[in-house]
Amino acid sequence: MxxxxxxxxxxxxxxxxxxxxxxxxxxxxxxxxxxxxxxxxxxxxxxxxxxxxxxxxNLQENKNPIDVFAAINPNAEIRLKSSSGGVFFYLAEKIINQGGAVIGACYDKNWRVKHEVAYTLDDVQKMRGSKYVQSRMNDVYLQTKKLLQNGIPVLFSGTSCQIMALKLFLNKEYDKLLAVELICAGVPSPLLWSKYLKEEVYPKINSSQPSQEISNIEFREKSKGWKNFRIVISSKRATTHIVSDFNYENSFFSCVLKRAVQRYSCYSCPAKAGRSNSDITLGDFWNYQSDDIIVDDDRGVSVVLANTEKGIHFLEGLTLTRREFGEVMMKNPASVKSGTCSVYRKNFYKRINHKSVREEMAFLKRHVLIRRIVNKLLRLIRVNYLLKY
Missing domain, CATH: 3.30.70.20 (Alpha-Beta Plaits)
Incomplete structure (x- = not known):
């Protein structure tokens, strides 16, 4: 029990x-x-x-990938509308064209994040883009098992723990399952996301049902570039955006970046470093160095870890260039290890009971800056002491 x-x-x-x-x-x-x-x-x-x-x-042993690539979708328009290099949509398209189903995270009508099953590319569109909130799984493990038992191909995408949970739930290998793990640095609470919407988004909408006036939420909008992405929330009526913040300006995203809001298990994830048993692991190839095959045009480049032969097979048709695993671990360490827990995590959710998300963002920025200055001064004092004695 x-x-x-x-x-x-x-x-x-x-x-x-x-x-x-x-x-x-x-x-x-x-x-x-x-x-x-x-x-x-x-x-x-x-x-x-x-x-x-x-x-x-049910902890597993760490496993290195079979092969490592930088990758982009050959369709530049699809890549521009994707969080990274457009690889997820490419894989989803393959599964849909086989008469299969794609399972991934999307928003419900109230902009909460949940996992759903898609049978068409139109429905897959809702799953595109990063969503920095823990998703509700509803009954998707049960649905996945039923689909596979009926011989229907399935692409299941999720965080490391969700993929590991699926594999344990199924308790057997299925040839028609493509398990796609998304590199994750930890999930914030749906409560924090809901509070942000109520405080900073809904008041800007002149409606008794503000959630119904939102047409789209993009955490990684790229009109100013992949590396300088914005959080954009669009309205059904207005031509201007309700929210259009660079990532470091947005109160919700700033709290996420300070590592003070994640679920406690995310600071010691049981499923990273190949332990999820996914076929493919996807993420951003940050600080990518261009080569003759893929040039960094600031539209996004994906890191792809091929963990199984099945995973390698599904990558055929993408624009790929082979890379070293060590380079990936250095440039996207969340692929193999959990982030450290902020000293401000313990009381964060208590503080936002009587503070706004924006006030908490300012608190974190101020205190993190002070700690950095103090730590730098302490290092200088230590160096001077060692040089003197």
């Missing part, structure tokens, strides 16, 4: 609630807005399936 006594040992993947044959496990938000399993012990039969699907209880 799943019992959460240490919140850093639950990644919120929701696999336990979906595999329970008695449906006695429900996901409930804690005071920070993160979902955790609650077991109705009165109907639990102690079958142990929940424990067998838990990434935290």
């Amino acid at each position: 799943i019992k959460i006594t240490d919140k850093s040992k639950c990644c919120g993947c929701e696999a336990c609630s979906q595999i329970c044959p008695k449906k006695c496990i429900t996901m409930k938000p804690d005071e920070e807005g993160f979902m955790y399993p609650i077991v109705d012990e009165s109907i639990c039969i102690n079958c142990g399936l929940c424990e067998k699907t838990c990434p935290e209880l």
Whole structure:
């Protein structure tokens, strides 16, 4: 039976609630807005399936990828509308053309993030672009299993823990499953995202139902370049954007970058470094150095880790250039290791109970700057002391 006594040992993947044959496990938000399993012990039969699907209880060995690439979608327009190099959409298109289904994160009508099943490229469009909020999984593990049992090809995309949870849930390999892991630096709470929308977005919309007036949310809009991306929230009516902030200006995104808002398990992720058993791992190839095959035109370049032969097969047709794994680990360390937990994480969600997200952003920026100055002074004092003595 799943019992959460240490919140850093639950990644919120929701696999336990979906595999329970008695449906006695429900996901409930804690005071920070993160979902955790609650077991109705009165109907639990102690079958142990929940424990067998838990990434935290079934740790794997680290594995290096078979091959490593920088990659871009050959269609420049698709790449411009994608977070990185447009590889996810390319893979999704292949699966849809095979009569398959694509499962990934999208927004619901209230702009909460959830996983859904898409059977057309039009529906896949909703899954494009990064979403810096933990998604609700609903019943997608069950749907994935049913599709695969019926012989339907499936591309399942998600964070490392979600992919690992899926593999444990299925408990067998399926030739028609393409598991695509997205490099993740940790997920913020849906509560923080909701608070940001209510404080900084909805007041700008003249409507009794402001969420219904939003047409699109892009965390990684590239009109000013891939490296200098903006957070853009568009209106159905107005020609101007409701929000158009560079990433370092946006209060929500700034809090994310300070590493003070992530789920506790994200600081010790159980599924990174090849442990998720994905076929392909995708992310940004930051600080990419151009070569004769792929030139960095600031429209986005993806890092692609091919973890299985199946994964390599699906990459055919992309513009690829082989790279060293060490280069990827240096330029996108989140591919293999968790980020450090900010000293401001412990009380962050308590503070935003009586502060706005923007006030908290200012607090974090100010205090992080002070700590950097103090640490630099301490290093200088230490160096001077060593030189003197």
